[in-house]
Amino acid sequence: xxxxxxxxxxxxxxxxxxxxxxxxxxxxxxxxxxxxxxxxxxxxxxxxxxxxxxxxxxxxxxxxxxxxxxxxxxxxxxxxxxxxxxxxxxxxxxxxxxxxxxxxxxxxxxxx
Amino acid sequence: xxxxxxxxxxxxxxxxxxxxxxxxxxxxxxxxxxxxxxxxxxxxxxxxxxxxxxxxxxxxxxxxxxxxxxxxxxxxxxxxxxxxxxxxxxxxxxxxxxxxxxxxxxxxxxxxxxx
Numbered sequence: 001x002x003x004x005x006x007x008x009x010x011x012x013x014x015x016x017x018x019x020x021x022x023x024x025x026x027x028x029x030x031x032x033x034x035x036x037x038x039x040x041x042x043x044x045x046x047x048x049x050x051x052x053x054x055x056x057x058x059x060x061x062x063x064x065x066x067x068x069x070x071x072x073x074x075x076x077x078x079x080x081x082x083x084x085x086x087x088x089x090x091x092x093x094x095x096x097x098x099x100x101x102x103x104x105x106x107x108x109x110x111x112x
Numbered sequence: 113x114x115x116x117x118x119x120x121x122x123x124x125x126x127x128x129x130x131x132x133x134x135x136x137x138x139x140x141x142x143x144x145x146x147x148x149x150x151x152x153x154x155x156x157x158x159x160x161x162x163x164x165x166x167x168x169x170x171x172x173x174x175x176x177x178x179x180x181x182x183x184x185x186x187x188x189x190x191x192x193x194x195x196x197x198x199x200x201x202x203x204x205x206x207x208x209x210x211x212x213x214x215x216x217x218x219x220x221x222x223x224x225x226x227x
Contacts, residue, residue: 044155044203044218098162099171100157100216102155103154104153
């Protein structure tokens with residue numbers, strides 16, 4: 001079992017819809033969780049961080065964390081074609097406070 | 113500088129050669145990280161520095177890989193006797209201090225191709 005798992009996609013949503021990206025992690029002691037966006041040929045860009053159970057909203061983005069289910073999600077409201085990218089989930093596993101373990105990423109396609 | 117700077121942006125080298133990849137972190141950031149990303153994969157941790165010292169080098173795949181940060185700022189990742197399997201994008205990131213609470217700011221990466 002991978003430490004951080006994501007469906008590789010592609011996830012296709014129409015413009016204006018809500019995109020829901022999901023991530024599970026195996027280490028129950030993981031503390032910090034991050035979502036990065038990566039455009040093709042570019043480096044990852046941090047878009048959200050979450051540390052506590054519940055929801056965290058920033059503009060069109062909402063991160064959700066459920067530590068009991070070991071599940072992190074990212075919702076993108078009013079999806080735009082410019083949101084088309086690969087979204088990487090990352091976690092700080094227990095005992096590794098200063099490094100992140102990344103999933104393989106989910107490719108999102110927002111269609112016109 | 114304004115962001116994390118990595119040079120060169122692209123490097124093509126022959127199998128068996130030695131390469132150096134450079135990273136200049138955001139000014140004032142004490143923590144510096146090296147990751148490697150292969151096609152279709154997420155970034156994979158290699159090593160991180162707090163100041164001048166390597167605090168965790170557990171991700172270095174073997175002894176052909178070595179990294180330094182002699183003055184606590186610029187870092188160089190060195191790969192000896194390169195192999196085709198070393199081909200990947202090498203990403204450098206920095207943060208104000210250790211601990212992942214701040215997340216990382218990545219540089220634009222160095223694409224290494226070993227032929």
